[in-house]
Amino acid sequence: MKPFKNYIATWFYRESHEEASYYPQAGGRGDSALLHSVYMQIQVPFFTTFRHYNPEAELLFFTNLEADQLPPFLTELFQRTRTEVVTLPYRNRPPKGWYKAWMNQFYVYDVMQAMERRMQPDDTLLICDADCLCLESLDNLFQTVHTHGSALYDMNYPKGYLINGTTLEEMETIYISCYGEKPSRPICYYGGKFIALRADLITGVTREFPLLWQHNFNLPPDVPRLHEEAHMFSLLAERLRFRNNLGNQFTKRMWTGKAYNNVCPGDENLPIWHLPSEKKFGLHELYLLFMRDKTIRDEKDFRRKAEKYCGVPRTCLQKKAKDMLSVLKTKIKP
Numbered sequence: 001m002k003p004f005k006n007y008i009a010t011w012f013y014r015e016s017h018e019e020a021s022y023y024p025q026a027g028g029r030g031d032s033a034l035l036h037s038v039y040m041q042i043q044v045p046f047f048t049t050f051r052h053y054n055p056e057a058e059l060l061f062f063t064n065l066e067a068d069q070l071p072p073f074l075t076e077l078f079q080r081t082r083t084e085v086v087t088l089p090y091r092n093r094p095p096k097g098w099y100k101a102w103m104n105q106f107y108v109y110d111v112m113q114a115m116e117r118r119m120q121p122d123d124t125l126l127i128c129d130a131d132c133l134c135l136e137s138l139d140n141l142f143q144t145v146h147t148h149g150s151a152l153y154d155m156n157y158p159k160g161y162l163i164n165g166t167t168l169e170e171m172e173t174i175y176i177s178c179y180g181e182k183p184s185r186p187i188c189y190y191g192g193k194f195i196a197l198r199a200d201l202i203t204g205v206t207r208e209f210p211l212l213w214q215h216n217f218n219l220p221p222d223v224p225r226l227h228e229e230a231h232m233f234s235l236l237a238e239r240l241r242f243r244n245n246l247g248n249q250f251t252k253r254m255w256t257g258k259a260y261n262n263v264c265p266g267d268e269n270l271p272i273w274h275l276p277s278e279k280k281f282g283l284h285e286l287y288l289l290f291m292r293d294k295t296i297r298d299e300k301d302f303r304r305k306a307e308k309y310c311g312v313p314r315t316c317l318q319k320k321a322k323d324m325l326s327v328l329k330t331k332i333k334p
Contacts, residue, residue, distance in 0.1 A: 004122035006142045008050050010130045011062035011111055012039050013090055013104040038279050040070075042130045044077055045286035049134040051081040052296045053271075057138070059083040062111045064090055073291065080294065088114055092209075095217060098227070099165065105229040108192060109209055116206045119199040122146065129193040131283060132251075133273045133306060141196060141250045141271065151196040152237060153247035155189045163189055166231055170224035175235050178215040183238045190237055192230030193274055194251050197242075204240045205233075212236060256282070256311040258320075265313045268303075275310055281323045282310030 014036060043061065051059060061083055067075070070085070078085055092109045108127060115125055124145040126138070144151050157163055172187045197205070212232060219225045226232045237243045251272040255262045267273075275283060286309055296302045306312070311319055 004120065004124070005058050006054070006056070007058045007060060007115065007119070007123065007125045008054060009060040009062060009111060009115070009125065009127050010043070010046060011107060012043070012130065013064050013107045015104055039130065040074060041287040042279055042283045043074055044290050045133055045283055046130045047077055047081045047083050048290045048295065051083070053134050053137050060086055062086045062088050062114070064088065086114065092213065105192065108195070108229050112202055113206050116202050119202060121199050123199045125197055125199070125202060127195045128272065129274065131275050131279050133275065133286070133310070134271065135273065135303060135306065136271045138250070138271055144246055145196045145198050148244060148246060149198045149201050150242040150244060151246040151250065152244055153191040153194040153251055154245035155191050155253070157189050164231070165227045166224050171226070171231060171235060174216065174219070174224060174226060175238065178212055179239065184241070187234060187238060190230060190234045191253060192228070192233050193253065194247050194272070195233065196247060201240065201242055205236055208236055208239055254312060256315060261315070263311065263313050268307055268313045273310065273312060278310050281326060285309040
């Protein structure tokens with residue numbers, strides 16, 4: 001038996017009507033029944049694929065929902081995939097009106113604080129969004145995290161690019177105002193949708209987080225500020241000196257939509273596909289597949305279906321037509 005544990009976690013925080021913000025990729029407010037349904041469904045391909053390829057990992061689903069508020073198909077999924085459901089309140093919630101979208105994203109810091117209490121020194125943790133698929137074993141990822149302490153996904157945004165309301169240069173200004181020193185090198189944006197850390201760095205993040213949190217939310221309203229969890233995580237990675245782009249060899253944020261598509265040949269070979277455009281399309285098809293078949297019976301056949309349904313590495317005409325039909329059905333639905 002291994003002397004350490006590898007944890008894989010995702011989360012869902014259900015917003016109330018009073019606190020709801022906008023989620024453009026899902027096309028709705030955080031209190032929308034349709035949005036809730038979409039996020040419940042994508043848990044099925046997430047946990048089915050991550051469990052299949054990582055039979056010894058500890059799988060965790062964090063949520064503010066109580067067990068009896070989960071749909072029966074999720075209860076069955078979590079039993080089948082040996083996933084622990086952790087009911088966790090949202091304590092690191094930003095002030096109301098802080099930003100127009102993604103107001104539940106700071107929940108990831110509640111998750112890290114909960115994991116700090118659970119993890120032993122050599123344990124590792126991967127937190128990623130539920131609109132991800134796992135296509136192979138993550139043993140190499142966990143070994144990388146054991147060796148280096150972290151594996152981060154660098155989005156490689158250029159200077160001047162507005163990232164959810166804030167640029168890299170503005171993030172650097174906030175860093176200097178908080179810590180009274182310049183960063184060791186220019187700030188880069190680490191996607192908060194993929195965070196892989198060893199236990200000691202989880203402790204570092206939870207220790208350093210309150211100071212940056214307090215500084216950020218005391219900034220005047222007319223100056224740049226950190227709007228979401230990845231803004232803050234990018235500065236914490238610099239402060240704690242665990243910056244790298246090692247996660248880029250394991251995942252990619254693959255935009256597969258009609259307006260923007262960044263998928264290239266070879267991306268299909270990555271162990272983890274992050275598919276924000278596919279919540280209502282390819283991931284829904286995989287939800288239906290696993291509701292019927294329950295598990296992956298033939299890995300080659302599953303990969304072919306995942307590529308076809310999700311448009312990786314290319315979108316076929318059949319998928320384009322099917323996606324367009326889905327959009328039209330949504331628009332004409334009474």
